[in-house]
Amino acid sequence: MMKIVVDRARCTGIGICEAIAPTVFEVDDDGGLVLLSQLVPHGVAAEVAEAVEGCPTLALRLEP
Amino acid sequence: MDLNPPIHLPDFFIGEPAPVYRELRKNSPVHWTDANGGFWGITRYEDIKWIASRPHLFSSARGVLMPGPNIDTDEVRPMLITTDPPRHQAMRRIISKGFTPRHINAMEPGIREIVRGALDRAEPGVELDYAEGIVAPIPTRIIADLLGAPHQDWEQFRAWSDASVGSADPDITLTSREALGILTTYFQNLIDLRDEVRTNDLISILMDAEVDGERLSHDEVMAFLHLLLVAGNETTRNLISMGTLTLIDHPDQLQKLIDDRSLIPSAVEEMLRFISPVTHMTRWATEDVPLRDKVIKKDQPVVLLYGAANRDEAIFGDDAEEFDITRRPNPHLAFGTGQHACLGLSLARLEARVFFEELLARFTRIELAGEVLRMRSTMVPGIRRMHVRLGAATTRTAR
Ligand code: SF4
Numbered sequence: 532m533m534k535i536v537v538d539r540a541r542c543t544g545i546g547i548c549e550a551i552a553p554t555v556f557e558v559d560d561d562g563g564l565v566l567l568s569q570l571v572p573h574g575v576a577a578e579v580a581e582a583v584e585g586c587p588t589l590a591l592r593l594e595p
Numbered sequence: 596m597d598l599n600p601p602i603h604l605p606d607f608f609i610g611e612p613a614p615v616y617r618e619l620r621k622n623s624p625v626h627w628t629d630a631n632g633g634f635w636g637i638t639r640y641e642d643i644k645w646i647a648s649r650p651h652l653f654s655s656a657r658g659v660l661m662p663g664p665n666i667d668t669d670e671v672r673p674m675l676i677t678t679d680p681p682r683h684q685a686m687r688r689i690i691s692k693g694f695t696p697r698h699i700n701a702m703e704p705g706i707r708e709i710v711r712g713a714l715d716r717a718e719p720g721v722e723l724d725y726a727e728g729i730v731a732p733i734p735t736r737i738i739a740d741l742l743g744a745p746h747q748d749w750e751q752f753r754a755w756s757d758a759s760v761g762s763a764d765p766d767i768t769l770t771s772r773e774a775l776g777i778l779t780t781y782f783q784n785l786i787d788l789r790d791e792v793r794t795n796d797l798i799s800i801l802m803d804a805e806v807d808g809e810r811l812s813h814d815e816v817m818a819f820l821h822l823l824l825v826a827g828n829e830t831t832r833n834l835i836s837m838g839t840l841t842l843i844d845h846p847d848q849l850q851k852l853i854d855d856r857s858l859i860p861s862a863v864e865e866m867l868r869f870i871s872p873v874t875h876m877t878r879w880a881t882e883d884v885p886l887r888d889k890v891i892k893k894d895q896p897v898v899l900l901y902g903a904a905n906r907d908e909a910i911f912g913d914d915a916e917e918f919d920i921t922r923r924p925n926p927h928l929a930f931g932t933g934q935h936a937c938l939g940l941s942l943a944r945l946e947a948r949v950f951f952e953e954l955l956a957r958f959t960r961i962e963l964a965g966e967v968l969r970m971r972s973t974m975v976p977g978i979r980r981m982h983v984r985l986g987a988a989t990t991r992t993a994r
Contacts, residue, residue: 558696
């Protein structure tokens with residue numbers, strides 16, 4: 532299963548990832564990104580991949 | 596083809612830039628223009644992404660507008676958009692709080708109400724100025740509301756915002772400097788009010804915000820407010836007006852959308868790609884950087900032409916020049932990319948989606964009724980006036 536890695540130094544907390552895959556990403560009230568799941572859950576792999584791809588600051592990465 | 600297109604002039608953007616962009620992508624992707632002190636124009640998708648994700652090589656601190664006669668690069672206001680890392684990160688996080696998807700989604704009912712109110716002004720079959728009368732007030736109201744400005748002031752914002760972007764439009768009588776002055780006084784009043792009582796609007800968030808343990812300076816708060824007002828206003832207005840015009844120009848796509856309104860979100864993405872409401876952002880090289888067969892010299896400006904990248908056949912395929920509301924994937928750069936990617940993108944998407952939902956729920960005939968008058972601007976060449984007749988396809992005109 533793939534693991535989601537966030538580069539906190541890059542993330543600007545605008546939540547494009549959350550808009551694409553809300554079951555996995557959530558930006559909290561302080562503008563920090565919270566991973567609702569460390570691993571890519573079943574059934575949403577495509578969304579997560581799209582979120583990783585769509586992050587404008589290249590803050591997201593998938594690792595085996 | 597003439598490979599010295601006048602990229603520095605508004606007429607270039609309100610004309611037909613697409614064929615020029617195609618030519619440049621192919622034959623001169625890193626293209627030097629002599630005018631206005633000289634700048635590089637970048638047209639390929641991959642190159643723009645590469646530059647935008649290297650803020651240490653390509654700074655925003657000297658301004659993001661392309662060089663022009665009215666642009667002063669020595670006196671750039673300290674805005675979020677002109678701040679480089681690491682300070683940019685910290686500032687950006689503060690303001691992002693007001694723009695998270697959850698925060699923005701909570702605005703949907705309010706936005707719908709504002710949109711409905713605006714559409715109430717349209718009577719079936721009666722010609723009206725769609726751009727000015729219906730579309731223009733919507734984003735202004737939404738952003739003013741977000742900032743915490745009282746409703747009765749909403750209309751004034753529009754004039755000030757129009758003038759303060761410094762567009763070369765002859766209809767605008769206030770100079771950009773005058774408009775900025777008026778806005779500054781106005782915002783100062785709002786700040787003074789919150790000195791007494793804090794609310795939970797964006798102005799209050801800014802006043803309480805700290806970066807590295809220090810409050811934002813007065814100038815920074817001011818610049819933030821101004822940036823948000825201007826950025827949230829012209830751009831979305833342009834997206835909706837130009838989006839409507841693009842649908843009118845592509846009747847098959849309009850019909851498809853009317854037949855299946857669940858396509859609205861994807862149609863909005865395609866409008867963003869196809870129109871690219873913000874034509875460019877500029878960066879300044881901090882050292883000599885080789886790019887393709889050229890070398891960008893230290894201190895030279897680099898203009899990222901989003902509209903060109905968004906038609907790049909290497910990314911969007913052979914039909915890159917076509918308007919297809921079902922296009923997927925659609926990784927356009929209409930909101931820019933990198934650290935400075937548009938903060939308001941969730942809001943802009945929401946506004947456009949709600950607008951087209953409400954529009955098409957009422958009207959299924961949208962016809963142009965006269966000439967379209969464009970805004971003379973190199974950055975957001977929107978629509979000033981566009982007369983349109985709206986009607987419901989099924990209802991015959993009475994009597
Ligand atoms: S899209 Fe990227 S920058 Fe934005 S919140 Fe998600 S990880 Fe952070």
